[in-house]
Amino acid sequence: xxxxxxxxxxxxxxxxxxxxxxxxxxxxxxxxxxxxxxxxxxxxxxxxxxxxxxxxxxxxxxxxxxxxxxxxxxxxxxxxxxxxxxxxxxxxxxxxxxxxxxxxxxxxxxxxxxxxxxxxxxxxxxxxxxxxxxxxxxxxxxxxxxxxxxxxxxxxxxxxxxxxxxxxxxxxxxxxxxxxxxxxxxxxxxxxxxxxxx
Amino acid sequence: xxxxxxxxxxxxxxxxxxxxxxxxxxxxxxxxxxxxxxxxxxxxxxxxxxxxxxxxxxxxxxxxxxxxxxxxxxxxxxxxxxxxxxxxxxxxxxxxxxxxxxxxxxxxxxxxxxxxxxxxxxxxxxxxxxxxxxxxxxxxxxxxxxxxxxxxxxxxxxxxxxxxxxxxxxxxxxxxxxxxxxxxxxxxxxxxxxxxxxxxxxxxxxxxxxxxxxxxxxxxxxxxxxxxxxxxxxxxxxxxxxxxxxxxxxxxxxxxxxxxxxxxxxxxxxxxxxxxxxxxxxxxxxxxxxxxxxxxxxxxxxxxxxxxxxxxxxxxxxxxxxxxxxxxxxxxxxxxxxxxxxxxxxxxxxxxxxxxxxxxxxxxxxxxxxxxxxxxxxxxxxxxx
Numbered sequence: 001x002x003x004x005x006x007x008x009x010x011x012x013x014x015x016x017x018x019x020x021x022x023x024x025x026x027x028x029x030x031x032x033x034x035x036x037x038x039x040x041x042x043x044x045x046x047x048x049x050x051x052x053x054x055x056x057x058x059x060x061x062x063x064x065x066x067x068x069x070x071x072x073x074x075x076x077x078x079x080x081x082x083x084x085x086x087x088x089x090x091x092x093x094x095x096x097x098x099x100x101x102x103x104x105x106x107x108x109x110x111x112x113x114x115x116x117x118x119x120x121x122x123x124x125x126x127x128x129x130x131x132x133x134x135x136x137x138x139x140x141x142x143x144x145x146x147x148x149x150x151x152x153x154x155x156x157x158x159x160x161x162x163x164x165x166x167x168x169x170x171x172x173x174x175x176x177x178x179x180x181x182x183x184x185x186x187x188x189x190x191x192x193x194x195x196x197x198x
Numbered sequence: 199x200x201x202x203x204x205x206x207x208x209x210x211x212x213x214x215x216x217x218x219x220x221x222x223x224x225x226x227x228x229x230x231x232x233x234x235x236x237x238x239x240x241x242x243x244x245x246x247x248x249x250x251x252x253x254x255x256x257x258x259x260x261x262x263x264x265x266x267x268x269x270x271x272x273x274x275x276x277x278x279x280x281x282x283x284x285x286x287x288x289x290x291x292x293x294x295x296x297x298x299x300x301x302x303x304x305x306x307x308x309x310x311x312x313x314x315x316x317x318x319x320x321x322x323x324x325x326x327x328x329x330x331x332x333x334x335x336x337x338x339x340x341x342x343x344x345x346x347x348x349x350x351x352x353x354x355x356x357x358x359x360x361x362x363x364x365x366x367x368x369x370x371x372x373x374x375x376x377x378x379x380x381x382x383x384x385x386x387x388x389x390x391x392x393x394x395x396x397x398x399x400x401x402x403x404x405x406x407x408x409x410x411x412x413x414x415x416x417x418x419x420x421x422x423x424x425x426x427x428x429x430x431x432x433x434x435x436x437x438x439x440x441x442x443x444x445x446x447x448x449x450x451x452x453x454x455x456x457x458x459x460x461x462x463x464x465x466x467x468x469x470x471x472x473x474x475x476x477x478x479x480x481x482x483x484x485x486x487x488x489x490x491x492x493x494x495x496x497x498x499x500x501x502x503x504x505x506x507x508x509x510x511x512x513x514x515x516x517x518x519x520x521x522x523x524x525x526x527x528x529x530x531x532x533x534x535x536x537x538x539x540x541x542x543x544x545x546x547x548x549x550x551x552x553x554x555x556x557x558x559x560x561x562x563x564x565x566x567x568x569x570x571x572x573x574x575x576x577x578x579x580x581x582x583x
Contacts, residue, residue: 043538049550049564056515056545057571063534064547073535 006085006193007033009169010109013195014040018080021105023067023097024087027051028060035060042079068092071100079105086191088112089145095157102163108196114170116150116186117177135190151186158196167195206282207274208240208265208289215305218338222300225328231314235339236261236298236305240281241289243344248580250345251287252336252372253277253296254353254360257428257486258478260304263296264289279561286569291577292349297339299332301485309481310411321481322408329356329493333363337371347371349576354378354558355525356486359493362533365510366495374576375510376569378517379558381529382495382503382536388524391431392487395424399480408481421480422471429470434521434554438463496536503536513543515572517565519557520550545572 007030014020016038022031025044028051034040045065046052055062065073068091082105084097089112091097101108113135123131130140138145149157151170158165170189172181180188203209215234222230238261243250253263255276264281266274277296281287287294298306301324309324316323340348351372353361358380365375384392399405402420406413430438442463449459499506514537518530527548537544549565551557557565 043544049547052545052547053564053567053571056547056568057574059575060545061543062545062547063538073531073538075539078539 005171005173006111006191009171009193010083010085010111011037013107013109013167014038014081014083016040019078021045021071021074021079021082023082023084023101024090025051025055025060025062026085028055028058028062030083030085031055031060032058067097070096071104074104076103077106081105081107081109083109085109085111086113089115089147089149091147094147094149095161098157098163099161102196102198106197107166109194110196111191111193112149112154113145114151114186114189114192115148116152117172117190118187121187151189151192154192154194158194164197165194166197169193203266206284207278208282210268211238211240211262211265211275212267213238213261213305216339216342218335218342220338222331222335222338224325224331226326228325230300230307230325233300233307233335234305234311235300235307235335236302237339238262238264238275238296239343240264240294241292243293244580246583247345248347248349248583249291250293250295250340250343250348252340252348252351252364253281253287253294254332254336254351254357254364255296255299256353256355256357257490258425258474258483259357260302261296261298261306262304264294276559279559280566280569286566286573287352288573288577291580292573293345295339295343295345297336299327300335301327301332301482301489303479303482308479309408309485310479319411321411322484324481324485327485327489329359329363329489330367332360332489333367336360336364337368340371347373349580350374350376350573352376352378353380355380355555356490356493358525359490359495362495363493365512365514366506369509369511372512373579374515374572375512376515376517376572377530377533379519379522379525379530379555380533381525382533383493384491385529389491391427391524392491395427396484396487398423398427399484402480405480408484410480416475417480418472418475421475421478421483422468424480424483425474425478426467426471429467431524432555434523434552436521436552437554440552442466503532504539507536507540507542510537510540510542514545515568516544516546517558517568518546518548519553519555519565520548521552522555522557524555 020042022044025046043061082101088094120131170181170185171191172178177188217234219232262275263277264275283290298304301308309320313320351361351364358377361375361377399420402417404415405417445462447460447462447465449457496503496506518527534546
């Protein structure tokens, strides 16, 4: 689920009246909000039946699609910004999806749960079991989140794929994370938000 | 044959024959000097005429989309599942119009009508039609009914092709296009199935080169066979497996038994063929399947569907069904791809269903939810004006 903080941070990087593509657009809240506040126009891709119906009800341009099958239906640089919130970790091949996003969009915004957060680390360390946290409530066997990464992992991938990081923001709601995330994002942020370009 | 009319039914309806005296120049170059459209309407047109929905029928459809003609009716109209009070196409909110297309055999001018030049049925001499001819005749129907702009034009299969043609030909006369289980053009395999069906009709000795009415006969075997071929392709393998499997209707495989064996599916198909051939006209079937084959949305736009859709100004809802192999989700995805490239508003969903192409006619919770969600938007637009 998208938090208001994510939304506010993402909004500042989206130019008014630009054309955006929202991958894993959920119930269409982001697209609808950006449409209202910034005159942004675009499409959302979603695979979940009920969420698609919600998008239709909101009047959001939703296209049923499986992101793991790529973005073949879109041509190069056909969107100003391609957004993917909290879905990268559920992709079969996150690095390929990232490549597709940067092909189709001039810029990208990606948000993902940071598995390097100390709560996840201490859960594994102390209990010896895969972390189940407030944000990530699934068991290891039934989780849709098959490719967790940390802030460090993600930046390493960006370096390897020569992806430019235009901005990075970190979100943490609880204490002491809220105050520490700026100093040590990989240890204290819940959610990482990246603004990228080729 | 309902004992009482269900509450969510439009009830007993009476079709009306609407006559047009202004000549209709057809895509083939010939002209229909005058013609009749058999039409059913449900619900009421509002004061500013903003709540009208046009339903375009498919290959074997007609004007009777919802309700019953009499209490003795065996079954309601072909889209009764979706049209009625409280249904996705809510007759409490919309004025719904469904004509039988010209070339049809249910009251609109077509091959079984009398050709005024000869005093005989048109038969094979009825002009060949294109989807655009239907759109043109439907536009004139809109004029006659006082509808300047449809809230939505809706159709499945061949009906969906009419919807797309509407969007290109009369962009300012519709606000929404609902394209269900359709394609921008048929594939070779699809045309092949249609040609087999046509051949079945033509090979019937009773076909008499299409002049069977003059000979007071009917190519019932050929038409029945054509229907059987079509029907199989409108279902899915899984559905037929579930419905019939290898169940026998008669006979047995026991040793020592030589009574003829008949599978349930054989008897079912024969029944489908018989029922259809008693209620449909062979020349209409030929004409409709050819219109289906000839349709190519982007032909006049340099075969560029993106360029074609640039002419549209309505919003689109595109729906496909997972097990539909005659109008597969891949064909729908092509429509959507072109709409996106043309910067059009579009929502697309591929409904999970094992009912094959026929799914667009049948009840399905998710299908109804999506249609309802989309239609509610149209309702909101009308009431916010």
